[in-house]
Amino acid sequence: MQPITAVDKAFAEARRAFLPPFDENATKPYRVYDSQEVAGEDAWGQISRVVDACINKEDWKSALQKWPWPESTAKLLDLVSDPHRKGAKYQIKTILLVHHLVRFHDKASKNFMDGTAEELGKYLGLPKAVSDRFLELFCVASYDRGRAGYATSKNLKDRRVIYTLVMYLLAHGKEMKVGSIDKLCLDMSMETKEAMSLYREAGCKCVKGKSGMVSVSLSVPLVFPNPKRGKKT
Numbered sequence: 001m002q003p004i005t006a007v008d009k010a011f012a013e014a015r016r017a018f019l020p021p022f023d024e025n026a027t028k029p030y031r032v033y034d035s036q037e038v039a040g041e042d043a044w045g046q047i048s049r050v051v052d053a054c055i056n057k058e059d060w061k062s063a064l065q066k067w068p069w070p071e072s073t074a075k076l077l078d079l080v081s082d083p084h085r086k087g088a089k090y091q092i093k094t095i096l097l098v099h100h101l102v103r104f105h106d107k108a109s110k111n112f113m114d115g116t117a118e119e120l121g122k123y124l125g126l127p128k129a130v131s132d133r134f135l136e137l138f139c140v141a142s143y144d145r146g147r148a149g150y151a152t153s154k155n156l157k158d159r160r161v162i163y164t165l166v167m168y169l170l171a172h173g174k175e176m177k178v179g180s181i182d183k184l185c186l187d188m189s190m191e192t193k194e195a196m197s198l199y200r201e202a203g204c205k206c207v208k209g210k211s212g213m214v215s216v217s218l219s220v221p222l223v224f225p226n227p228k229r230g231k232k233t
Contacts (some may be wrong), residue, residue: 007227015224018158020038020162021038021095024220027220029174029176029218030173030176031223032218033167033170035093038092038097042129043061046129047093047095050127061077067225071187072168073102076095076168079173094171095171100127101134102184102187103126104126104134104187108152111151113151114148117131121191137159138156138157138163139156162199163194165181165198168205169199174204176218177216179213180214181216182213192208196214196216199216201224
């Protein structure tokens with residue numbers, strides 16, 4: 001086994017800062033990433049209260065979708081046949097988290113958003129605990145022409161996207177397999193090529209079928225791509 005160099009260590013630290021929290025020693029694919037850890041205590045608590053209030057209703061899917069959902073996230077709910085089966089509640093909470101992430105991605109597309117965290121929560125149309133968490137993860141408090149607000153860099157945008165992609169995979173259940181990411185890419189206004197690149201950064205395998213649709217899966221042991229090193233001159 002080759003010794004870990006300072007460069008390798010730096011790449012590993014950068015990966016930890018960029019990707020959702022992960023367990024590289026996980027023995028099951030669905031244990032590598034955790035939606036509860038991504039959401040954080042307050043946002044997960046808010047999501048849990050909503051799901052708990054909806055799953056006992058006869059039409060629980062409609063109860064969750066107060067407003068029309070994008071097709072990619074609405075279709076995720078069809079994966080849950082029985083909201084009371086073992087593991088279903090966690091999956092539904094993960095699906096709701098994905099829906100919030102897709103909405104945030106759509107509304108927070110500008111490099112700078114002026115306003116307080118409370119004002120931006122209303123603008124984003126998200127529960128306060130959720131919008132606060134996303135602003136913490138994907139933005140930095142900043143000023144623009146004397147106005148206070150939140151800024152997003154290219155790296156933070158990519159981080160926002162990769163969190164969404166990984167949670168979308170997790171929302172499909174314990175198999176950690178997605179037959180097609182095309183609808184999600186369409187709803188997020190992104191090229192499948194970009195999504196494939198980010199999925200690979202997260203240790204996933206991407207396959208483009210003959211029809212052009214891209215499938216994604218995650219297996220263990222977790223293997224990340226080699227760092228892209230500069231060419232020697």
